[in-house]
Amino acid sequence: MNYTDLKHEASRIKRDFSIIDYFQGLVSVGALKYEGMQGKEHFFGFLSQRTGSIAVDHRTNVWYDHAAGRGGDVLEAVQVFENKTFAQSVEQLSDFPTERTVIPTNKPKAAPKIKIESVKRVSHPALVNYIRTRGLEPNEISDFAKEVHWGNKGRKYFAVGFPNESGGWVLRSSIFKVNILGGGISIQILGTPNRIKIFEGWFDFLSYLKLSGATDFKAIILNSTANLKLSLILDVLVECEVVDLYLDDDATGEKYTNFFMKAAQLYHYCRRNSISTDWDLKMLKGSRNKFEKLISTLKISSRDVEGIWRFQTEVTDQRYRYKGFEDLNDFLKGSII
Structure with missing residues (x-):
C-alpha cells in the first residue's frame, strides 16, 4: 500500500x-x-x-x-x-468489516482470565533459539529477560517476557509479539545514571548493552512509539537534560525523533527565557500541530520562533550509529554475521 x-x-x-x-x-x-x-x-x-x-x-x-x-x-x-x-x-x-455493533450496557461481558503460571530463567530450546536469532545469548540478557508461561481460555502459552511499568509483561517469541496484564513503557536503571537513553524496544536496549558495555544510565524502553507522548517527554526533560534517542531508522523513527527534539528545544527555550514549562497538555488534544498551538498559547512572539528551532539542547539522535539498518538490534545481527 x-x-x-x-x-x-x-x-x-x-x-x-x-x-x-x-x-x-x-x-x-x-x-x-x-x-x-x-x-x-x-x-x-x-x-x-x-x-x-x-x-x-x-x-x-x-x-x-x-x-x-x-x-x-x-x-x-x-x-x-x-x-x-x-x-x-x-x-x-x-482486513476487517466496518459494520458497527452494540455492546450490551446492562451486563458487562466477563473477560477470560489470563493466569501467569510461572516466571523463570529462559531455558526452553525454542526461546533460546529465538534469542540467538536476535544476535544475543540467554546468559547475556538473563538480568532482564524471563521465560513466562501463562494460560488463557484453557490454553497454555510461553514466551520471552520483559516487565513494564504497569505491572504487565512484554512478550516476545517467533510467534508472539504482545503485551498482557497491562501495556506501557519499561524502565531500567543501571549504575549511577548520568543520562537517559530511550529505546524503541527491549531488543534494541539489550543490543546496546552488548555493543557498548555501557553502564550508569537510565533506560526508557517505549515498547511502542505510540507511548512517546509529550507528557513522557516532559517528564524526561525535567529529570535530565542529557538524553540519547535510539529509535528505528525509518519514517516512524524519524517522526518521533524530530518530535522529541523539537519538544526539547521549546522546553529549554522556555526555561532560558523564564516562560512557564507547565504546559496544558489537555488543551493540545486533537491539535495537528502541537508546537504551533503551544507557542501561540505561551504568547511567544512570531519573530522568536526561528530562534526556538535553532536552540541547542543535549538531546541527541543516535541513529547515525546504525545508519542503513532498521534498528539497533538489526545492526547487532549484521555485525556478528
Missing part, C-alpha cells in the same frame, strides 16, 4: 471502523475487561486494575486512558495495545 493509499484507508478506518468493536475484541482475547457504561462512555480496563481507566466514546469513535494520560482514534489504539506501527495498524484493520 503506497503512502497515498495508506492515508485514504486510514481516514476511512477512522471514520467507519467501530472503536467499540475493537476494544470488545481485546476483551474477547483476554487483554482487557469490560466495566460497563458511566454516563455516555464505555469503560474498559486491564485485568490487573481494580477499576477500568479506559474510556471509549462510541459517538466520537475515540478512546482515552485516564491512568496513562493518552488516547486517540482506533488506529492509535492498535499501536498502543498491540505494539504495531501506523502502517501495520492500517493494514490490520483493513
